[in-house]
Amino acid sequence: PDQTADLTAGATSRPPSHTPPDDSGSAPTRPARTKEGPRFSPGDLIGNRYRVVAFLGRGGMGEVYRADDLELAQSVAIKMLPARIAADPALAERVRTEVRMARGITHRNVCRIHDIARLPTDEGGELFISMEYVDGEDLATLLRRIGKLPQDKAIDVARQLCAALAAAHDQGVIHRDLKPANIMLDGRGNVRLTDFGIAAIDDELDQSD
Numbered sequence: 001p002d003q004t005a006d007l008t009a010g011a012t013s014r015p016p017s018h019t020p021p022d023d024s025g026s027a028p029t030r031p032a033r034t035k036e037g038p039r040f041s042p043g044d045l046i047g048n049r050y051r052v053v054a055f056l057g058r059g060g061m062g063e064v065y066r067a068d069d070l071e072l073a074q075s076v077a078i079k080m081l082p083a084r085i086a087a088d089p090a091l092a093e094r095v096r097t098e099v100r101m102a103r104g105i106t107h108r109n110v111c112r113i114h115d116i117a118r119l120p121t122d123e124g125g126e127l128f129i130s131m132e133y134v135d136g137e138d139l140a141t142l143l144r145r146i147g148k149l150p151q152d153k154a155i156d157v158a159r160q161l162c163a164a165l166a167a168a169h170d171q172g173v174i175h176r177d178l179k180p181a182n183i184m185l186d187g188r189g190n191v192r193l194t195d196f197g198i199a200a201i202d203d204e205l206d207q208s209d
Contacts, residue, residue: 038055039063039080047119050076056077061079064078065080081095081126102173102196110168112131113130113131116128135187138184143180161191168193173196175193
């Protein structure tokens, strides 16, 4: 039996149910991020298609939300990229190229990338990436919670991680930011490697500050 799932049991925080969209399919979007909290709140629309369910976190490459894809009736994760990427045509094209390459990786241990899009100009014009929503927690959080993985589970996670990297390398994609925070474990203990490609762009932004 897969005992890895035992390590993540009860770790997933499921967002509360939210109000379904009205017939118009419209909802207000927040015009600007505040220092106190995330830019979008549950119920807001992103790109007139994704209704926010919950804020998941913030990192160097923007904010991440769980959202409902109203077109396909599926849960997705939305990563809002920093405004300065959309404002720089060269950086924006770099991100598109990285997303295009990552989208070609199809493996059960790799978080699937769906698409990249841009908010309307009157809503800020930032780029955002839609991707597979993984119902679980990242390895960094899990290790903080339990201390360390049992040896057999660490080996299992390592094997899945190696399989994910091999699938990426077969497509000519190098991760460039391999760390526990970018390794998700779902409720069954299956590994999903996330955040392909854009790590190098994050480094470039840091160096330009």
